[in-house]
Amino acid sequence: MPVDRLAPLASTPVPAFDGLARPAVIFGLIALYLIGHFTLRLMLSPTLGIDDAEQILFAQHWDFGYRFRQPPLFTWLLLPVVELIGPGVLAISLVRYGLLAVTFAFYYLTARLCLRDQRLAGLAVLSLASIYVFAYYAHHDLTHTTALGAMIALALYVTAYLARHPSWTTYAVAGLVVGLGMLAKWNFAMLAVGLPLACLLHPGLRRLVLTPRILVTIGVMAVVLTPTALWMFAHGQSIEGLSSDILSQDDGKTGRVTLWLDGAGALLRSILLFPEPFLPIFLLVFGRSLHAGIHASTRDSRTATALPPAFFGSLMLIMLALHALLIPLFGAVNFTERWLHPALMSLPIYLFALAERGCITKRQIALYLATIAILVAAAAGGRLYRFAEGADDCGSCREFAPFAELAEDLRAAGFSNGTIVADGMHIGGNLKMLFAESRVIDPAFPRALWPDADEPEACLLVWRDDGQASGARRDRIRDYAVTELGLARAAPSETGRIEAPLLGSSGRRYALGFELYRENAGGCR
Numbered sequence: 001m002p003v004d005r006l007a008p009l010a011s012t013p014v015p016a017f018d019g020l021a022r023p024a025v026i027f028g029l030i031a032l033y034l035i036g037h038f039t040l041r042l043m044l045s046p047t048l049g050i051d052d053a054e055q056i057l058f059a060q061h062w063d064f065g066y067r068f069r070q071p072p073l074f075t076w077l078l079l080p081v082v083e084l085i086g087p088g089v090l091a092i093s094l095v096r097y098g099l100l101a102v103t104f105a106f107y108y109l110t111a112r113l114c115l116r117d118q119r120l121a122g123l124a125v126l127s128l129a130s131i132y133v134f135a136y137y138a139h140h141d142l143t144h145t146t147a148l149g150a151m152i153a154l155a156l157y158v159t160a161y162l163a164r165h166p167s168w169t170t171y172a173v174a175g176l177v178v179g180l181g182m183l184a185k186w187n188f189a190m191l192a193v194g195l196p197l198a199c200l201l202h203p204g205l206r207r208l209v210l211t212p213r214i215l216v217t218i219g220v221m222a223v224v225l226t227p228t229a230l231w232m233f234a235h236g237q238s239i240e241g242l243s244s245d246i247l248s249q250d251d252g253k254t255g256r257v258t259l260w261l262d263g264a265g266a267l268l269r270s271i272l273l274f275p276e277p278f279l280p281i282f283l284l285v286f287g288r289s290l291h292a293g294i295h296a297s298t299r300d301s302r303t304a305t306a307l308p309p310a311f312f313g314s315l316m317l318i319m320l321a322l323h324a325l326l327i328p329l330f331g332a333v334n335f336t337e338r339w340l341h342p343a344l345m346s347l348p349i350y351l352f353a354l355a356e357r358g359c360i361t362k363r364q365i366a367l368y369l370a371t372i373a374i375l376v377a378a379a380a381g382g383r384l385y386r387f388a389e390g391a392d393d394c395g396s397c398r399e400f401a402p403f404a405e406l407a408e409d410l411r412a413a414g415f416s417n418g419t420i421v422a423d424g425m426h427i428g429g430n431l432k433m434l435f436a437e438s439r440v441i442d443p444a445f446p447r448a449l450w451p452d453a454d455e456p457e458a459c460l461l462v463w464r465d466d467g468q469a470s471g472a473r474r475d476r477i478r479d480y481a482v483t484e485l486g487l488a489r490a491a492p493s494e495t496g497r498i499e500a501p502l503l504g505s506s507g508r509r510y511a512l513g514f515e516l517y518r519e520n521a522g523g524c525r
Contacts, residue, residue, distance in 0.1 A: 020365075034097050044399075047398070047401050048426075052089075056078075064231035065235070071186060100138065107125050113157075120360075126372050127348035129379075131278045132276055152188070153345075155181055159174075160307050175223075264324070267323055274338075274340040274343075286351070288358070289355040293357030296358060309350055315346060316346065323343060389504070390503070392508060401502065413516060418458030418460060423463035427464065453524060459485070460515070460517075465511040486524065493515045
């Protein structure tokens, strides 16, 4: 064997890159990666993004649900953190990076159970840093999707662990993971269906499903899901209605065939986008080994892995087929790459499982590690550049909104604590961060979602004043305050307009309009 080649299917590491086979090394790299991005988030914009602002807004009290489109797990995780350290960038970042740590850790543990060469298990988890939704998108946006990724990693690990240790306790844990996965994001249901179907396709794994113990999994899952399911039904939300609302854009005028073609095109685009740029990099570096591995004999006298490569291949095909079924069943046309987590998140493990049957060289691993390092540096540099560039050329510029300065202006106008009725979750969440003791309400959501006030308190109405229908926004939130919060319509108020430069901008400004009602003059309840 040439000197630069690695022994294929090695059960113990050979000297070349043996550090990749050590869990301490891989967990150390994961920790450095996540701590680095965590630190970057705290260094950059003090303003919450749209998803983060939504969660800070919801994390004002405990409930079994908050928004029909998304389940409550992320909010539940955020609540105790907010209670401990207050609402803000630090609280949301601790939850986000805690979930990403779970994702990377259990993905790695799954790879260790499913790959013979433990160095490749390390490469598999490091590959997540080359998939856009993990490498960049998750660090400045995504809340429910981040929770979804963590629960998928847990579900894959529990499945692999079940293959080795099918105990009653493990089946109960599987039920807990599936239930929490559904409460992370509704499309986890795809994986809940796909995993048992993939097991049934493989004779060695059918026993995991065809056993009375599976009833324990179903029972625990039902216990976890029932409170939130009852909350949804109490608020008049059906699964069919929710699916159609999220997935469909049927206006009744577009033909069925056209809708199906649009849906198929959107799904295909998402399938191609999700694994970028990991997939082309893997094929360029390990393509020859992958080809050899695909054509190699699957017979091996050594200890079998917990889940064979064919299982992951079947799982991904089943998941993609289930996504395709959404097109004729619900008229689905709204597919984005971040919805493909259940279907394609196991792709690196699958490809490395095939490639390890071939002959992988030290040169390939060195090249792959160098490429991953470049991508990690590029993602961090991109985040720094995006903020350093400032707000002169951005689009919505949400991350550059100067809420800290505007909050000081609101305090100077006389508001210190009470109820804030905000036009939009981005304004509401950021004001909640800066007025932590105040109750903040977004009229776009049902009144029952928000906590009650013990007695009438000062009421601040706030809306974006950008000259485009700002009057209509003011009227909408004023009507809400009158009908839902008991604000006296004729109560005297103080009105005004405040503005400040967008962060990093030489000329662009961000403005809010406001009306302030004192607690002794018909304030909100």
